[in-house]
């Protein structure tokens with residue numbers, strides 16, 4: 001995936017993120033993805049969960065295409081393949097949401113996370129017919145559509161209801177905020193193309209009566225409403241917030257006082273940082289295991305060709321010499337902060353290249369620090 005050579009994170013965040021769509025032609029090497037990969041992603045999905053769906057003019061009942069069986073004392077579920085094939089032949093779309101533990105999908109997710117600095121949730125869609133899987137709608141998350149096999153026609157319209165939240169689905173709002181008549185974009189997304197669509201933009205991806213497989217990677221930032229909900233948990237500490245209410249005349253001074261208190265909380269930078277740190281601390285990144293290096297007591301050195309990345313979507317506390325990754329917060333000295341900055345600026349930098357940058361430093365101390373950060377799942381160590 002050469003997204004980083006087509007657009008930088010700064011350019012993307014400044015000019016496109018939550019602002020307007022972006023089409024990146026040929027951003028992905030389509031040769032690295034085949035129908036075998038697509039089949040395996042659906043095969044390994046949890047087919048009984050609500051995250052797995054077959055859509056054929058509406059969502060198909062799970063009991064039609066999933067069977068339960070006893071596998072040496074363990075209840076398992078599997079697809080009833082003839083039923084699935086028949087639905088696919090009739091033009092159905094097969095959908096896997098919240099994909100986890102799939103290296104090829106994780107690879108794309110990490111690239112999108114590098115670009116956006118946000119947590120990414122992945123879905124996969126496959127179809128062979130010409131039926132549209134959903135009618136024209138808006139998504140409540142920013143989405144990157146990565147077309148990996150075949151093509152789809154995308155018709156995109158400007159938002160009629162800006163920045164919808166999860167609870168504000170287009171089907172409930174389309175009468176009051178109808179889709180504009182004039183399309184903003186109408187194009188064919190081809191294998192290897194990536195299309196970024198901010199939440200709220202109407203769209204209708206149409207299959208072209210040919211095989212198609214695409215990933216939809218949604219990004220998950222903290223929203224202002226999340227901050228408000230977080231602050232509300234602190235409100236009972238304020239005495240006036242615990243008062244009983246009876247009549248407007250009696251209560252308006254109490255409510256005025258609560259309003260002033262809320263204003264102070266909302267504009268407190270330290271509280272804002274605490275909220276962001278808590279939000280970041282709750283996020284986990286699917287980093288690879290490195291048992292052969294970090295779990296083997298006889299291995300003391302990090303192989304020089306090992307690649308290093310931050311095990312977090314962004315390094316928010318780095319300016320203040322701390323870092324939160326995979327639920328752990330660590331404080332950094334000057335050298336530690338410089339080291340992490342290099343890895344953040346060059347995700348996937350090799351250990352030997354990193355040592356070259358800090359050539360005057362004590363190599364052993366750096367290796368010890370890197371090993372410690374990798375063991376704590378703050379940095380990830382990989383071969384590629």
Ligand SMILES: [Fe+2]
Pocket residue numbers: 137138139203
């Ligand atoms: Fe959508």
